[in-house]
Amino acid sequence: MRRPPADDPLPSADRWLLSWSDFVTLLLAVFAALYASASVDLAKANAVSQSVGRALGGAGVAAPALPPAAVAGSGTPSEDAERVARQLGEALAALGLGERVQVRQEARGVGIDIDATLLFATGDARLTPQSAAAVGALAEVLRPGPWQLAVEGHTDSIAIRTAQFASNWELSAMRAAVVARRMQELGIDPRRLAATGHADSRPLADNQTADGRARNRRVHLLVMMPR
Numbered sequence: 001m002r003r004p005p006a007d008d009p010l011p012s013a014d015r016w017l018l019s020w021s022d023f024v025t026l027l028l029a030v031f032a033a034l035y036a037s038a039s040v041d042l043a044k045a046n047a048v049s050q051s052v053g054r055a056l057g058g059a060g061v062a063a064p065a066l067p068p069a070a071v072a073g074s075g076t077p078s079e080d081a082e083r084v085a086r087q088l089g090e091a092l093a094a095l096g097l098g099e100r101v102q103v104r105q106e107a108r109g110v111g112i113d114i115d116a117t118l119l120f121a122t123g124d125a126r127l128t129p130q131s132a133a134a135v136g137a138l139a140e141v142l143r144p145g146p147w148q149l150a151v152e153g154h155t156d157s158i159a160i161r162t163a164q165f166a167s168n169w170e171l172s173a174m175r176a177a178v179v180a181r182r183m184q185e186l187g188i189d190p191r192r193l194a195a196t197g198h199a200d201s202r203p204l205a206d207n208q209t210a211d212g213r214a215r216n217r218r219v220h221l222l223v224m225m226p227r
Contacts, residue, residue, distance in 0.1 A: 077109075077225040084141065084223055085110045091137040101134060109147065109225040112138065113204075116155075116175070116217040123160055125174040127182060135179065139186035142223065150194050150222040151180040156213035157200040173197025179219050 088103045088110070100115040119131040127135070142149060153172030165171040176195040184190045205212035 077227060080145075080147075081105050081110050081223075081225050084145065084147075087141045088112065088138065091141055092134070095133050095137055097134055097137075106222070108222060110223040112221040112223070114219045114221065115214075116219060117214075119179065119219060120175060123162060123165070123171070125165075125171060125178050127178060135182050136186060138221065139183050139188055142183075143187050145223075147192070147226075148194070148224045149180075149183065149188065149192050150196065150224060151176045151183070152220040152222065153179075153195075153197045154202060154204075154216060154218050154220060155200050156216045157203070157207040158213065168199035169197055171197070172199050175219060179221070 082105065085103050085105050089098070092098055092101045092103065097118070100118045102113040104111050114134065118134055119127055121128060153174070153176035155168040155172050157168075160168055160171055165174070173196070176197055180193045180195040183193055200207065200216065203212070203216045204218070205215040207213050207216060
């Protein structure tokens with residue numbers, strides 16, 4: 001007697017594992033690519049990307065180039081600071097601004113003190129036409145570098161109260177923000193910029209004299225070198 005034909009086998013309930021394993025593999029590849037593109041070491045990033053590509057049966061994809069702000073400096077911090085200070089000094093000297101813009105190396109990097117009267121009218125936070133050359137020269141030197149730039153506004157101790165500025169705090173902060181925004185317009189990555197107002201809390205000279213107050217009215221730009 002012939003046995004009845006067996007019923008067709010039912011599909012396996014575990015077939016979803018195949019799709020799940022493919023998905024996990026692709027997800028791993030995505031995270032590896034993200035890691036590679038975020039890494040500062042391009043050689044290592046490309047090696048990771050190529051390894052993932054070979055594991056998936058492809059040739060791999062080179063990691064994308066990083067923006068200028070993520071590229072390491074060309075020398076040691078002290079060498080970079082010396083070079084930047086020299087380039088800034090030369091650019092400003094060519095404009096005849098050596099007396100109104102002071103450049104010096106500091107513990108944190110390179111400091112630039114800009115006479116406030118070169119940038120703004122008294123009690124105002126709008127850049128004057130004569131400020132264009134100075135700010136443009138600074139941006140031209142600093143645009144290619146990776147360094148963070150802190151823009152600080154400073155005033156003298158004479159109180160101000162106008163319809164626009166209730167005190168020197170608002171005036172100094174707005175001046176710093178205006179200079180930072182102009183730097184961004186000139187091509188500096190906004191992620192590299194920060195603006196702070198200090199009013200008269202960090203004087204360079206005695207506020208009891210006219211010369212001292214003139215020195216204290218300034219915008220300070222700090223080019224921060226990594227330690």
